[in-house]
Amino acid sequence: MIEARSLSRHYGDLVAVDGISFTVETGQVLGFLGPNGAGKSTTMKILTGFLPPTSGTAVINGHDIISDSLAVRREIGYLPEGAPLYGEMSVIKFLQFVAHARGYRRAEANSKATKAADRLNLGHVLQQRIDTLSKGYKRRVGLAQAVLHDPQVLILDEPTDGLDPNQKHEVRELISTMSENRIIVISTHILEEVDALCNRAMIIAGGKLVADDTPTGLIERSRYHNAVTLSVDNLQAAASALSNLPEAAKVEVRDDEITVFPEPDSQLLASVNRVIAEQGWQVNALRLEAGRLDEVFRTITSEVEQLEELA
Amino acid sequence: MRTFLQGMHTVMRRELAAYFATPVAWVFIVIFTVLAAAFTFYLGGFYQRGLADLEPFFRFHPWLYLFLVPALAMRLWAEERKSGTIELLLTLPITISQAIVGKFLAAWLFLGLALALTFPIWFTVNYLGDPDNGSILAAYIGSWLMAGAFLAIGSCISALTRNQVVAFILAVVVSFGFLLSGLPLVLDAFRGWLSQGFVDGIANLSLIAHFDAISRGVLDLRDLIYFALVIGFWLLANLIILQLRKAD
Ligand SMILES: Nc1ncnc2c1ncn2[C@@H]1O[C@H](COP(=O)(O)OP(=O)(O)OP(=O)(O)O)[C@@H](O)[C@H]1O
Ligand SMILES: [Mg+2]
Numbered sequence: 001m002i003e004a005r006s007l008s009r010h011y012g013d014l015v016a017v018d019g020i021s022f023t024v025e026t027g028q029v030l031g032f033l034g035p036n037g038a039g040k041s042t043t044m045k046i047l048t049g050f051l052p053p054t055s056g057t058a059v060i061n062g063h064d065i066i067s068d069s070l071a072v073r074r075e076i077g078y079l080p081e082g083a084p085l086y087g088e089m090s091v092i093k094f095l096q097f098v099a100h101a102r103g104y105r106r107a108e109a110n111s112k113a114t115k116a117a118d119r120l121n122l123g124h125v126l127q128q129r130i131d132t133l134s135k136g137y138k139r140r141v142g143l144a145q146a147v148l149h150d151p152q153v154l155i156l157d158e159p160t161d162g163l164d165p166n167q168k169h170e171v172r173e174l175i176s177t178m179s180e181n182r183i184i185v186i187s188t189h190i191l192e193e194v195d196a197l198c199n200r201a202m203i204i205a206g207g208k209l210v211a212d213d214t215p216t217g218l219i220e221r222s223r224y225h226n227a228v229t230l231s232v233d234n235l236q237a238a239a240s241a242l243s244n245l246p247e248a249a250k251v252e253v254r255d256d257e258i259t260v261f262p263e264p265d266s267q268l269l270a271s272v273n274r275v276i277a278e279q280g281w282q283v284n285a286l287r288l289e290a291g292r293l294d295e296v297f298r299t300i301t302s303e304v305e306q307l308e309e310l311a
Numbered sequence: 312m313r314t315f316l317q318g319m320h321t322v323m324r325r326e327l328a329a330y331f332a333t334p335v336a337w338v339f340i341v342i343f344t345v346l347a348a349a350f351t352f353y354l355g356g357f358y359q360r361g362l363a364d365l366e367p368f369f370r371f372h373p374w375l376y377l378f379l380v381p382a383l384a385m386r387l388w389a390e391e392r393k394s395g396t397i398e399l400l401l402t403l404p405i406t407i408s409q410a411i412v413g414k415f416l417a418a419w420l421f422l423g424l425a426l427a428l429t430f431p432i433w434f435t436v437n438y439l440g441d442p443d444n445g446s447i448l449a450a451y452i453g454s455w456l457m458a459g460a461f462l463a464i465g466s467c468i469s470a471l472t473r474n475q476v477v478a479f480i481l482a483v484v485v486s487f488g489f490l491l492s493g494l495p496l497v498l499d500a501f502r503g504w505l506s507q508g509f510v511d512g513i514a515n516l517s518l519i520a521h522f523d524a525i526s527r528g529v530l531d532l533r534d535l536i537y538f539a540l541v542i543g544f545w546l547l548a549n550l551i552i553l554q555l556r557k558a559d
Contacts (some may be wrong), residue, residue, distance in 0.1 A: 048402045051558040073404045080402070084395030088332040100321040101403040
């Protein structure tokens with residue numbers, strides 16, 4: 001369990017993390033979302049014991065990050081932002097070094113290193129110098145290093161940044177298979193990733209926790225939630241007909257599509273279908289929207305920015 | 312204690328391997344041995360003296376270390392900061408002191424190797440005459456200790472910055488201060504306004520003063536303690552600096 005208690009971190013006058021509290025239970029995959037400079041990485045650096053908080057603390061599996069940092073670090077696997085690595089080492093030597101640092105000896109260290117490399121499909125670059133690897137491979141070495149000791153708590157700062165679509169998929173699979181009986185915290189700018197991977201999402205903005213919900217819960221906050229988007233031949237006529245529906249709160253026309261936003265708790269889709277049938281429109285496309293995470297993200301984070309400008 | 316040694320050993324091994332995985336090791340060893348020989352024969356007047364000892368060899372070690380040890384030490388922490396690997400290293404279950412001592416020992420052993428590779432000069436003096444090899448061994452040990460003192464200064468200063476050039480220049484300047492503090496020129500400057508006790512204290516801080524006897528082959532316990540204290544002091548400062556600002 002991770003228990004963050006009003007964590008704050010100041011850099012001079014700048015408040016990078018501003019009194020964040022939360023708890024994460026085993027089995028949760030938590031996604032940190034937030035604009036650049038929101039404080040995601042800073043929070044992760046604090047949780048992993050690298051950066052001391054200015055105030056507050058966190059307890060990870062019963063160990064305080066300040067007074068019992070070594071025990072915390074034993075439990076955690078961490079991929080720092082940008083996946084820093086010792087470039088002059090070969091992949092296998094590097095992983096063996098991490099295994100030794102984690103207290104494994106000789107044969108066990110070697111087998112842990114090989115296993116971690118296999119998990120990230122690094123088998124054919126084991127002897128290659130790390131600084132000659134492509135960016136995506138470096139990221140995979142960073143991930144292999146983080147999962148090497150099967151940690152109870154996995155903290156990954158932008159794990160899929162710089163990976164090709166196939167590798168993104170592989171890494172997401174890896175995270176999914178590891179998520180049972182563990183805590184995984186990832187940060188990402190890829191919103192679908194949160195939907196695909198996480199069962200909990202936090203939005204951080206200006207160092208504050210501004211939303212803490214399931215990905216579905218966040219999506220449902222979107223004004224697009226249960227909206228109906230359709231494409232018909234005569235856009236303007238259709239738009240005005242649809243706006244007369246009692247279930248329609250608002251109608252927007254963009255490019256060659258009409259989006260109808262629902263009144264709360266209304267059966268919009270059924271009514272739209274009825275109108276289409278009555279009018280005999282030629283419908284090219286029709287879909288019920290689940291909601292748009294990027295729109296929720298923008299709405300929530302821009303509110304914070306406006307508040308900060310006022311302050 | 313056992314776990315301390317394990318973590319330290321892990322860091323030390325990685326560091327040593329890093330020297331030899333890059334040109335650092337070979338460049339350093341070649342330059343060190345060539346300069347050591349050049350100083351001995353050209354500036355030290357090794358042949359002209361007509362004495363079978365290595366005093367002209369050891370006499371220049373402080374000046375050799377003044378530039379070469381900061382060049383070796385500058386990367387110790389500045390590079391980790393610059394590349395961000397410090398975050399990787401210090402979020403592994405390795406303590407800062409294990410990392411500092413591990414890195415220090417790796418560099419110190421490496422300096423020991425470079426020093427050992429000056430052995431042809433020892434062969435030469437044994438071939439030409441009949442030197443006191445006990446004194447020569449003592450001088451080698453003393454020189455290695457002094458190299459450790461320079462190294463501890465360089466390691467500490469390297470932890471202050473992410474810029475290796477800055478680390479190098481600062482380390483040379485500080486080491487230079489430590490070297491010079493025993494010279495009459497410097498002591499005279501202090502003599503006017505400090506009590507004799509203070510002036511003696513400053514003179515006592517000087518690396519040169521403590522190395523002087525050693526270079527003639529006299530290992531005095533006080534000199535050994537002095538070098539141990541200097542190393543301990545600077546490594547402790549290194550620890551405090553990293554604890555306070557490892558993430559900056
Ligand atoms: N060492 C430092 N010194 C001064 N300010 C810093 C330092 N590290 C981070 N900051 C500031 O703290 C704030 C939070 O940074 P952080 O790296 O946590 O953001 P982030 O949410 O991870 O952003 P990104 O999505 O770009 O990675 C930023 O304003 C950043 O400029
Ligand atoms: Mg970040």
